[in-house]
Amino acid sequence: AQLGDDKLFEDFTLLPKTEYDPLMLDTTLQINYANDLAAFLDFDKLNFFLENEEYIFSHQYSNLVFYIDNATAEIHEDGMRVYIAHTGDSGEDEILSNLYEVTSLSDSVEIAMGQILRAYQSGSITSYNGLKLKTDGNLYNYSKLSIKNNPRIDVMYSQ
Numbered sequence: 001a002q003l004g005d006d007k008l009f010e011d012f013t014l015l016p017k018t019e020y021d022p023l024m025l026d027t028t029l030q031i032n033y034a035n036d037l038a039a040f041l042d043f044d045k046l047n048f049f050l051e052n053e054e055y056i057f058s059h060q061y062s063n064l065v066f067y068i069d070n071a072t073a074e075i076h077e078d079g080m081r082v083y084i085a086h087t088g089d090s091g092e093d094e095i096l097s098n099l100y101e102v103t104s105l106s107d108s109v110e111i112a113m114g115q116i117l118r119a120y121q122s123g124s125i126t127s128y129n130g131l132k133l134k135t136d137g138n139l140y141n142y143s144k145l146s147i148k149n150n151p152r153i154d155v156m157y158s159q
Contacts, residue, residue: 028069029147031082033135038085039147042130050120050128057121059114066109066133068102069146076140079103084111085132086125093132096125102145109147 018035029039049055064084084097096116102109119125135145 028072029066029133029145031133031135031145031147032143033080033137034141038132038134040130040132047128050117053121055121057114057117059112062112062114062117064111064113066111066147068107068109069148070107072144072146073104074142074144075102075104075106076143077104078139080135080139080143080145082109082111082133082135082145084113084116085134087129087132089126093134096131099136109145 015034018032020030020035020037024030030037031039080102081099082102083095083099085093085095088094096119097111097113100109100111116125120128133147135143
């Protein structure tokens with residue numbers, strides 16, 4: 001394209017999507033923006049717990065902690081950001097948490113969940129249908145976060 005006497009151009013680099021081994025995805029949680037890979041987290045019977053409005057959540061102590069599998073993670077020196085989302089009534093992903101920075105030196109990710117759980121409980125978020133752990137594309141898009149899988153978490157992927 002040209003604007004007056006100035007020539008403008010954009011460089012688009014196209015790379016193939018990575019195909020992940022399903023066996024590997026059964027043992028680790030993988031989050032990768034470039035390959036549109038997010039982890040779906042479903043906590044057994046959390047919806048029944050949230051329906052009981054008598055429970056009070058401590059914002060200070062209601063945290064979801066993930067431990068990074070540094071042997072398989074590939075985080076760029078600029079880092080990456082992760083957040084919790086869910087599929088809203090419109091079918092689109094809605095961000096529920098703050099963005100949390102992860103660096104190549106991080107050994108874990110701690111996400112505050114008190115407000116999110118209270119929003120489900122109060123009905124301001126309509127219904128619990130699982131959570132997604134995702135990353136945004138504002139930093140290096142090819143970073144890959146690998147999290148050690150907890151067998152008590154049901155894991156499914158959207159890719």
